[in-house]
Amino acid sequence: MNGEELLHVMAQEQERARRFRHHLHVCTGTACQALNSESIAQALEVAAKAQGKQGEVSVKCVGCPGLCSLGPLVEVHSFVNGDHERSLYQFVRPEDASEIISHLDGEPVERLVTPLDQPFFTRQLKIVLENCGEIDPERIEDYIARGGYQALMKVLTEMTPSEVIDEITRSGLRGRGGAGFPTGLKWATVAKADPRRYPTYVPPGIQSQKFVICNGDEGDPGAFMDRSVMEGDPHRVLEGMIIAGYAVGANQGYIYVRAEYPLAVKRLRTAIRQAQRAGLLGNNIAGTAFSFNIDIRLGAGAFVCGEETALIASIEGGRGLPRPRPPYPAEYGLWGCPTLINNVETLANIAPIINKGASWFASIGTAKSKGTKVFALTGQVKNTGLIEVPMGITLREIVFDIGGGIPNGHKFKAVQTGGPSGGCIPEQYLDTPVDYESLTALGSIMGSGGLIVMDDSTDMVEVARFFMDFCMEESCGKCIPCRAGTAQIHHILTKFQTGRATERDLKLLEELCDVVKHASLCGLGQSAPNPVLSTLRYFRHEYEAKLRRDGAGYGYANGAAKERVTHS
Amino acid sequence: MSVVTLTINGQDVSARDDATVLQAAREAGIHIPVLCYLEGLSAVGACRLCLVEVAGVNRLLPACTTRVQEGMEVHTDTPRLQTYRRHIIELLFAERNHVCAVCVANGNCELQSLAIEVGMDHVRYDYVFPSLGMDLTHERFGLDHNRCILCTRCVRACDEIEGAHTLDVLGRGAKARIVTDLNMPWGESPTCTSCGKCAMACPTGAIFKQGSTVAEMVHHPEKLAFLKTARERREWRV
Numbered sequence A: 001m002n003g004e005e006l007l008h009v010m011a012q013e014q015e016r017a018r019r020f021r022h023h024l025h026v027c028t029g030t031a032c033q034a035l036n037s038e039s040i041a042q043a044l045e046v047a048a049k050a051q052g053k054q055g056e057v058s059v060k061c062v063g064c065p066g067l068c069s070l071g072p073l074v075e076v077h078s079f080v081n082g083d084h085e086r087s088l089y090q091f092v093r094p095e096d097a098s099e100i101i102s103h104l105d106g107e108p109v110e111r112l113v114t115p116l117d118q119p120f121f122t123r124q125l126k127i128v129l130e131n132c133g134e135i136d137p138e139r140i141e142d143y144i145a146r147g148g149y150q151a152l153m154k155v156l157t158e159m160t161p162s163e164v165i166d167e168i169t170r171s172g173l174r175g176r177g178g179a180g181f182p183t184g185l186k187w188a189t190v191a192k193a194d195p196r197r198y199p200t201y202v203p204p205g206i207q208s209q210k211f212v213i214c215n216g217d218e219g220d221p222g223a224f225m226d227r228s229v230m231e232g233d234p235h236r237v238l239e240g241m242i243i244a245g246y247a248v249g250a251n252q253g254y255i256y257v258r259a260e261y262p263l264a265v266k267r268l269r270t271a272i273r274q275a276q277r278a279g280l281l282g283n284n285i286a287g288t289a290f291s292f293n294i295d296i297r298l299g300a301g302a303f304v305c306g307e308e309t310a311l312i313a314s315i316e317g318g319r320g321l322p323r324p325r326p327p328y329p330a331e332y333g334l335w336g337c338p339t340l341i342n343n344v345e346t347l348a349n350i351a352p353i354i355n356k357g358a359s360w361f362a363s364i365g366t367a368k369s370k371g372t373k374v375f376a377l378t379g380q381v382k383n384t385g386l387i388e389v390p391m392g393i394t395l396r397e398i399v400f401d402i403g404g405g406i407p408n409g410h411k412f413k414a415v416q417t418g419g420p421s422g423g424c425i426p427e428q429y430l431d432t433p434v435d436y437e438s439l440t441a442l443g444s445i446m447g448s449g450g451l452i453v454m455d456d457s458t459d460m461v462e463v464a465r466f467f468m469d470f471c472m473e474e475s476c477g478k479c480i481p482c483r484a485g486t487a488q489i490h491h492i493l494t495k496f497q498t499g500r501a502t503e504r505d506l507k508l509l510e511e512l513c514d515v516v517k518h519a520s521l522c523g524l525g526q527s528a529p530n531p532v533l534s535t536l537r538y539f540r541h542e543y544e545a546k547l548r549r550d551g552a553g554y555g556y557a558n559g560a561a562k563e564r565v566t567h568s
Numbered sequence B: 001m002s003v004v005t006l007t008i009n010g011q012d013v014s015a016r017d018d019a020t021v022l023q024a025a026r027e028a029g030i031h032i033p034v035l036c037y038l039e040g041l042s043a044v045g046a047c048r049l050c051l052v053e054v055a056g057v058n059r060l061l062p063a064c065t066t067r068v069q070e071g072m073e074v075h076t077d078t079p080r081l082q083t084y085r086r087h088i089i090e091l092l093f094a095e096r097n098h099v100c101a102v103c104v105a106n107g108n109c110e111l112q113s114l115a116i117e118v119g120m121d122h123v124r125y126d127y128v129f130p131s132l133g134m135d136l137t138h139e140r141f142g143l144d145h146n147r148c149i150l151c152t153r154c155v156r157a158c159d160e161i162e163g164a165h166t167l168d169v170l171g172r173g174a175k176a177r178i179v180t181d182l183n184m185p186w187g188e189s190p191t192c193t194s195c196g197k198c199a200m201a202c203p204t205g206a207i208f209k210q211g212s213t214v215a216e217m218v219h220h221p222e223k224l225a226f227l228k229t230a231r232e233r234r235e236w237r238v
Helices: A004-017 A030-034 A039-052 A095-103 A140-145 A149-157 A161-171 A183-192 A225-233 A234-249 A261-276 A306-315 A344-348 A350-356 A356-362 A396-403 A436-441 A460-474 A482-499 A503-519 A524-528 A530-538 A540-545 B023-029 B081-096 B110-117 B155-163 B197-199 B222-233
Strands: A021-028 A057-062 A074-080 A083-089 A213-214 A252-258 A293-298 A339-342 A372-379 A385-390 A413-418 A423-425 A450-456 B003-009 B011-016 B049-052 B071-076 B141-144 B167-170 B177-180 B208-209
Touching: A004 A140, A021 A039, A021 A293, A030 A039, A030 B081, A039 A413, A074 A306, A083 A524, A095 A225, A140 A261, A140 B208, A149 A350, A161 A183, A161 A234, A161 A350, A161 B011, A183 A234, A183 A339, A213 A234, A213 A306, A213 B222, A225 A261, A225 A344, A225 A372, A225 B177, A234 A252, A234 A261, A234 A339, A234 A344, A252 A306, A252 B155, A261 A293, A293 A306, A306 A339, A339 A344, A344 A350, A350 A356, A372 A396, A385 A396, A396 A413, A413 A460, A423 A530, A423 B023, A436 A460, A436 B141, A460 A524, A460 A540, A482 A503, A482 A524, A482 B081, A503 A524, A503 A530, A524 B167, A530 A540, A540 B141, B003 B023, B011 B023, B081 B110, B155 B167, B155 B197, B155 B222, B197 B208, B197 B222
Parallel strands: A021 A057, A213 A252, A213 A339, A252 A293, A372 A450, B003 B071
Antiparallel strands: A021 A074, A074 A083, A372 A385, A413 A423, A413 A450, B003 B011, B049 B071, B141 B208, B167 B177
């Protein structure tokens, strides 16, 4: 498919869409699908047919529109006399289908409708998620109708690889996986890297000297940003990867997805097949000399495989163990070749940057953090779900405006950002603008985008212990500070929770967190103490309140040996 | 091949530009403690004892995998590094059952020597005391998981020097342990050549010769480097 054909498909699709007066979008993201949303879509179609409206109603299964706590969601777009009217139905059941259909031409169903002008929707700015909830992720035509693959055409026909990298650099985009490394710089490094500098061991049959990897191994507890993008708009990810491959000179890409995301895997597979059939992926893309293939690799459930060197080891077929950097994967990556690894969300930002220009993207956000960030808002907050906000928004706006505040009359206590690698931020810092630097200054990290809100009933020591339990379970065991250190931190926190901790344990805990943070091999260990360190920084009184003051509690006399860390 | 100069602990050192900081330090007679590194085997940077401070780099770097650079300023023995090393050794002692008094490797143990070197007079952590088994099915060697520190020197020796890859690691985190083949008894392993290189490489008493008792197990880790230089460079230096 070349640029002309792409425009033709786009026009055809838009023409087809104009035939229907009502467009019903049924969310079939994982959360709504678990609530049986697919049968809602079927029921809506049956009801439309029964009421003789099949010619004017189109029912579409779409990706996640965001407000997961009110799911299953059905969004209605009505085009009556040239007006575009939208209404959103919450908690829809298949039985409601005929009522929804019969109200299409009148007022919306009162008991199901939820306002669209609430801050949850109005305060968001959607770039990455602009197609989620709008297109059918299993139809490439839907994506093309909304301007999909135009950026790829522009890149292949009008731009040189260095112009592409320049554009990304000028946009100020930074890696959305957590560390915030400038994406343009990473691309430029891979583009310049010499594939002959290190001995390579590429398996036969793979024709590429450089590689592009999409990191979809999203493992933080309570985070589902990448999943929603892969499920709701898989072609966007593919387009970003192909552009990245063109820019750095790679001909082979891999999407590394957790096997726990079966729907994302299924939709990505469908998307790859469709893109190949359309000639937008594979050999001689759009009739140009550039070829690029994408394969999917499934993660086997290890959190550490989200770390780039462990991810590479996993794709190579080895145990998912990280290795010391440098050399960075940009020079020495998959099978010894220069490799570009970007997060799903980073790659999903590429197409809009190419389409709308670097200066447009750079105009959003703060001085050093540009664009938007997708957050998975969870915990003790009224509206849970997926949100996309411009960088620089305050945490207070996210929690109280978009999130709707704390339910059940409780008070806000802390918000945890960055998952097990992040920290807890207390109320006095809620007005901090959200960007990479200010969150790091608060002892947390941007992370991949998990945001867990906690109310005043939360025990912060238990929060730290929960995350440490996760890190201890997920430590790969290669380096000693992480393997033995996280287990000991967890043990000391358990002593706090069972009333056996003394002043000595508190001191040892702080020392050990320092060791694990600075001596561990990879990002998992280096960031594992963050939940403990940040709660120690802001909620130290909670630790001190649990101390045993009588001096006893140390050693085995108090049953320490009985409740030791068990190896099974 | 070019040569670079750098300073280690204030001392001027010259090294080939493909050398690691550890090799440069060793040539200059500067001691850096290591556990997972063994000459002749690939470096994995796992034990974190050889971490050094490099001026201008805000994180600690493992000397065994970091290449030397012109003008590099390395410090190997700052108070901060000493603290970290002691913590790491203590963590190892607390993690499994390292009881020197009844260990075959007593007196010939790298972990024990390092504990003395870092001045570990007691362990501040609660001992975990896991009950891990032993594998005594092999006719010549035994594997005691209680004394294993998961340095994977045996795994690398088996794979890289002997080429058998009988040994590998199972599981992750604190539950990781060394296994033979697909977790079968060592004695039934069809791939093991009984070469004993794992026992040579082991820094502790985890892999030992059957029949040795307390303090009798002497390791010969230097023999692996000898084999490697002999095989690759035809240099039969002792």
